[in-house]
Amino acid sequence: xxxxxxxxxxxxxxxxxxxxxxxxxxxxxxxxxxxxxxxxxxxxxxxxxxxxxxxxxxxxxxxxxxxxxxxxxxxxxxxxxxxxxxxxxxxxxxxxxxxxxxxxxxxxxxxxxxxxxxxxxxxxxxxxxxxxxxxxxxxxxxxxxxxxxxxxxxxxxxxxxxxxxxxxxxxxxxxxxxxxxxxxxxxxxxxxxxxxxxxxxxxxxxxxxxxxxxxxxxxxxxxxxxxxxxxxxxxxxxxxxxxxxxxxxxxxxxxxxxxxxxxxxxxxxxxxxxxxxxxxxxxxxxxxxxxxxxxxxxxxxxxxxxxxxxxxxxxxxxxxxxxxxxxxxxxxxxxxxxxxxxxxxxxxxxxxxx
Ligand SMILES: *Cc1c(COP(=O)(O)O)cnc(C)c1O
Numbered sequence: 001x002x003x004x005x006x007x008x009x010x011x012x013x014x015x016x017x018x019x020x021x022x023x024x025x026x027x028x029x030x031x032x033x034x035x036x037x038x039x040x041x042x043x044x045x046x047x048x049x050x051x052x053x054x055x056x057x058x059x060x061x062x063x064x065x066x067x068x069x070x071x072x073x074x075x076x077x078x079x080x081x082x083x084x085x086x087x088x089x090x091x092x093x094x095x096x097x098x099x100x101x102x103x104x105x106x107x108x109x110x111x112x113x114x115x116x117x118x119x120x121x122x123x124x125x126x127x128x129x130x131x132x133x134x135x136x137x138x139x140x141x142x143x144x145x146x147x148x149x150x151x152x153x154x155x156x157x158x159x160x161x162x163x164x165x166x167x168x169x170x171x172x173x174x175x176x177x178x179x180x181x182x183x184x185x186x187x188x189x190x191x192x193x194x195x196x197x198x199x200x201x202x203x204x205x206x207x208x209x210x211x212x213x214x215x216x217x218x219x220x221x222x223x224x225x226x227x228x229x230x231x232x233x234x235x236x237x238x239x240x241x242x243x244x245x246x247x248x249x250x251x252x253x254x255x256x257x258x259x260x261x262x263x264x265x266x267x268x269x270x271x272x273x274x275x276x277x278x279x280x281x282x283x284x285x286x287x288x289x290x291x292x293x294x295x296x297x298x299x300x301x302x303x304x305x306x307x308x309x310x311x312x313x314x315x316x317x318x319x320x321x322x323x324x325x326x327x328x329x330x331x332x333x334x335x336x337x338x339x340x341x342x343x344x345x346x347x348x349x350x351x352x353x354x
């Protein structure tokens with residue numbers, strides 16, 4: 001039986017995408033060849049790469065606005081250093097809202113001065129800092145839109161004259177934003193877009209070419225732009241499945257349509273967390289993430305019973321990250337309302353039993 005998969009990443013993808021991808025593993029486009037054995041230079045795959053890059057820009061409303069979309073390797077973690085390597089000349093600002101921001105700061109420090117403009121570390125990252133002032137003269141400001149581990153999400157992005165760079169790994173394509181506010185966006189595929197192995201980078205071309213340091217070819221965005229994201233062998237299967245997921249999203253009605261569904265799912269779960277006295281939410285209410293809900297049991301003695309109940313109900317991936325504890329329900333685009341309903345039923349059943 002198919003599980004209700006609340007895993008934080010890699011995570012649930014649309015069932016139709018799994019079907020189409022498994023067919024392509026056996027025979028891609030009736031070519032008599034598997035997607036896994038064709039050349040990445042073949043027309044069939046070049047078409048996949050082009051469609052994936054175009055769909056990403058189209059869904060974000062960034063077509064024809066000076067942006068390029070790339071599918072790179074090394075995960076979002078490699079973007080922590082590539083961003084700084086390519087763009088940090090003197091000084092950059094970082095908003096520290098969680099483990100991933102913290103790691104991006106560590107990498108940026110290898111390339112220049114880093115100003116931690118705001119941080120919620122003192123409260124174990126359970127909120128998003130607001131009302132901070134942004135210093136002058138930054139090469140860029142870096143922010144993490146959704147904090148996968150702590151379950152907080154930025155609702156209002158800072159307004160600034162300096163370039164804005166965003167790690168959107170865990171909420172890209174989940175909600176409508178003015179994406180043209182950002183000069184560079186990156187996201188590991190495995191949180192909301194596809195299987196692990198590819199990282200989407202969307203960059204304004206005029207942001208590049210300003211640092212004086214020498215950048216090795218593989219780490220230079222301009223290399224990948226000039227080669228259409230085909231400088232070396234791309235992660236073929238991950239790009240292919242990401243393309244299928246983006247097609248699925250477009251057919252569904254794009255980000256506007258999925259945002260409505262995501263909002264309904266999050267509202268259902270957060271209402272239960274609020275109303276059910278057995279559970280406590282972790283994140284500050286106004287900053288709660290619509291993608292990753294973090295919560296814990298008010299009474300730890302109920303853990304064994306609750307864990308047995310959700311497993312029995314076919315739920316997977318609910319354990320919280322070790323730095324928060326408790327539970328984390330990740331509700332990415334492909335998770336159905338049904339699955340959230342099953343979780344909420346288990347939570348209210350626990351209340352009746354306890
Ligand atoms: C998972 C995650 C990362 C790390 O991604 P990798 O692809 O494993 O390097 C970075 N940032 C955010 C917000 C994440 O959720």
